[in-house]
Amino acid sequence: MILQTNRLRLRPWTPSDFNDFIEMNRHPKVMRFFPSCLTPLQSIESARRLSEELQLQGWGMWVVEKRFSKQFVGILGLQQRSAEDGILVKPFKEIAWRLHARYWGQGFASEAAEAVLEYAFEHLNIDAVYSLTALVNLPSQRVMQKIGMLDTQANFQHPRLDVNSTLSWHCLYKITQQQWKATR
Structure with missing residues (x-):
């Protein structure tokens, strides 16, 4: 499955993506x-796993590339x-999502995320994402807000992180299919 926006293409992985992903x-x-x-x-192990999941399910973590230049922007998906x-x-x-730093601040994350939400709600009929x-990751929280997600106010300590880490405490955002459709 390939998703497209005005500037981006979300597509399956190819071996040529691995070097960009490593970088x-x-x-x-x-x-x-x-x-x-x-x-x-x-x-490489992560890319192989993500590629296999996308291939098997028909959805997952897509490679995001600039639509016309085919430059690797990052990954984004479900x-x-x-x-x-x-x-x-x-x-x-x-x-x-995870985008290469050279593509930050250009609206690529929210643009690609909108396409994925549309696919999730319109084609996969998912109730909530x-x-x-x-x-501390305010840039990602801004993307979540920009695409219509709401903070659940259910902050939690991530179970895979050391409790003393500054990254330990996480926030959880959510958007329902009904909320998403109401903004269309």
Whole structure:
């Protein structure tokens, strides 16, 4: 499945994306709201897993590229989360993104996220989509707000992070299909 916006294309992974993904995940600025930068091997393993999930499900984490130049911008899409993740007591769909720093501040994250929300609500008929990030990650929270998501006010300590980490406390945003449709 390929999604398009005026400026972007969200498409399946190809082997040529791996080097760009590695570079993005090694960038300290990009990874400042993650516990650490990823090694090349960690990035390759992640890319393979994300590529397989997208291929099997028909949805997942797409590669985002500039529509006409085909430049790698980052990744954005939906992830299936389970109750075992320790975030919600039920399974849910999370919208997530990671863009290369050179593409920040151009509205690419919200533009691509809008396309993914449309796909989630119109084609997958998902009832609600969530997003989460560290409380200190204000740029991602602004994207969540821009695409119509609302803060659930259910802040939590991420179960996979050290409780003393500045990244430990997270916020949880949500948009329902009904809320999304009301803004169209």
